[in-house]
Amino acid sequence: MKRIADSTVRRLSLYLRFLEDFEQRGLETISSDELAQRGGTTSAQVRKDLSFFGSFGKRGLGYSVPELSRRIREIIGLGREWRVIIVGAGKIGAALAQYQGFAQRGFHIVAVYDSSPEKIGRSWNSQTIRDIRQLEHDTAREKPDIAVLTVPSEAAQAMLDRIVKAGIKAVLNFAPVQLQAPPDVTVKSVNMAMELEGLSFALTNRD
Amino acid sequence: MKRIADSTVRRLSLYLRFLEDFEQRGLETISSDELAQRGGTTSAQVRKDLSFFGSFGKRGLGYSVPELSRRIREIIGLGREWRVIIVGAGKIGAALAQYQGFAQRGFHIVAVYDSSPEKIGRSWNSQTIRDIRQLEHDTAREKPDIAVLTVPSEAAQAMLDRIVKAGIKAVLNFAPVQLQAPPDVTVKSVNMAMELEGLSFALTNRD
Numbered sequence: 364m365k366r367i368a369d370s371t372v373r374r375l376s377l378y379l380r381f382l383e384d385f386e387q388r389g390l391e392t393i394s395s396d397e398l399a400q401r402g403g404t405t406s407a408q409v410r411k412d413l414s415f416f417g418s419f420g421k422r423g424l425g426y427s428v429p430e431l432s433r434r435i436r437e438i439i440g441l442g443r444e445w446r447v448i449i450v451g452a453g454k455i456g457a458a459l460a461q462y463q464g465f466a467q468r469g470f471h472i473v474a475v476y477d478s479s480p481e482k483i484g485r486s487w488n489s490q491t492i493r494d495i496r497q498l499e500h501d502t503a504r505e506k507p508d509i510a511v512l513t514v515p516s517e518a519a520q521a522m523l524d525r526i527v528k529a530g531i532k533a534v535l536n537f538a539p540v541q542l543q544a545p546p547d548v549t550v551k552s553v554n555m556a557m558e559l560e561g562l563s564f565a566l567t568n569r570d
Numbered sequence: 571m572k573r574i575a576d577s578t579v580r581r582l583s584l585y586l587r588f589l590e591d592f593e594q595r596g597l598e599t600i601s602s603d604e605l606a607q608r609g610g611t612t613s614a615q616v617r618k619d620l621s622f623f624g625s626f627g628k629r630g631l632g633y634s635v636p637e638l639s640r641r642i643r644e645i646i647g648l649g650r651e652w653r654v655i656i657v658g659a660g661k662i663g664a665a666l667a668q669y670q671g672f673a674q675r676g677f678h679i680v681a682v683y684d685s686s687p688e689k690i691g692r693s694w695n696s697q698t699i700r701d702i703r704q705l706e707h708d709t710a711r712e713k714p715d716i717a718v719l720t721v722p723s724e725a726a727q728a729m730l731d732r733i734v735k736a737g738i739k740a741v742l743n744f745a746p747v748q749l750q751a752p753p754d755v756t757v758k759s760v761n762m763a764m765e766l767e768g769l770s771f772a773l774t775n776r777d
Contacts, residue, residue: 367771367775368736369768370577372767372768372771373764373768375771376767376768377748377764380748383749384649384748398721401748415728420655434764438774439770439771439774440767440770440771440773440774440775441767441769441770443764445770445773447766448705451700453665454661454664454665454668455665457611458660458661458662458664458665460761461763462660464746464761464762464763465762465763465766466741467576468763468766468767469770470763470766470770472678489664493583507754508649508770508771509766509770510774531653532770532773532776533769533773534769534771535765535766535769539671541587541588541591541608545626547776549772549773550731551765551769553760553762553765554583554671555666555669555671555672555760556669556672556674556675556741557580557583557760558676558760559652559654559672559675559716559742560579560583560622560646560647560757561576561579561580561583561650561758562646562673562716562741562742562756562758563645563646563647563648563676563677563715563716563740564574564582564647564650565714565740565756566715566739566740566756567645567646567647568574568645569739569754
């Protein structure tokens with residue numbers, strides 16, 4: 364398969380949400396125009412995004428809603444359970460540990476870590492916060508797929524190095540710093556200030 | 571100015587971070603190659619991104635670091651203070667209200683709202699959580715620029731409608747639902763599950 368851009372994957376996630384909404388409402392087919400309108404893009408873009416994965420839909424009839432959502436789930440890798448650890452039991456970590464949307468999508472928080480003696484041993488929902496010193500030991504045994512990194516900026520690179528060395532191949536980083544990882548590890552960063560900058564740009568460049 | 575894609579604005583925010591890092595280290599010039607490498611993109615893309623805003627840099631000499639960062643700040647609208655309100659004093663709201671990175675960029679939290687009698691009146695850092703019933707009254711007087719929406723999904727559209735009616739033109743939404751707003755209002759959504767889906771895609775489609 365060709366290398367797929369991040370922006371394409373994001374749109375697939377978005378299309379999937381629309382398709383699930385259509386499924387719940389009992390609709391059987393959807394056109395690329397409808398998907399484009401909901402997603403704020405063009406129907407040419409929708410057709411291009413879906414064409415990466417072989418041919419979908421019938422000309423003039425649109426896409427079958429259940430078939431297309433099944434196929435996108437498969438492409439994104441949502442047919443299975445993903446084991447997720449949270450590294451850093453601060454405010455963002457707490458918000459994520461309780462986020463309902465994760466389990467619905469097959470992302471299961473299997474452990475939460477911190478280095479602070481005041482936090483270690485405390486309970487968060489069904490999790491007990493673990494000592495970060497257990498990370499390597501636990502990872503070898505429990506084989507989590509994804510680490511969510513919510514430590515302070517100055518600790519982020521060293522912690523990422525540990526996570527990588529422990530064998531985890533996918534990291535979602537919330538520290539507002541650029542991190543270096545080997546090419547076989549995927550690091551995605553969520554930077555809240557950058558999200559707001561998208562808005563300040565929009566406000567500054569209004570017609 | 572031409573309509574600029576969201577992905578371009580994101581890259582500009584990212585370039586700005588690299589430039590600030592270079593400035594701190596006392597470097598005077600930077601090439602499109604260096605920017606591309608740090609940003610995980612191509613130098614052709616960097617030149618294209620910057621060309622939207624007129625001509626920068628001298629062939630063979632690269633870009634002046636202070637000039638380029640000044641210009642990008644101007645483009646993104648970071649030369650001023652932005653007044654931000656948080657609507658929804660839950661876990662994500664709490665994490666955002668304490669996020670250091672906002673004030674550094676000129677985003678100032680001026681108010682936090684909730685509807686729960688148990689939360690209203692409580693203190694968060696320098697903020698006292700206000701009654702959501704004050705939203706319209708406060709907004710008319712205090713004129714916030716941006717609303718961060720961190721209410722439960724089922725309340726999000728109705729709250730967005732109120733925010734829009736109160737006259738706010740930019741909203742950062744954390745509820746995992748698609749929201750409808752008039753064309754003169756910019757709504758950006760941060761969806762944590764979608765971020766994880768980018769990782770499950772990467773893990774599923776590894777070579």
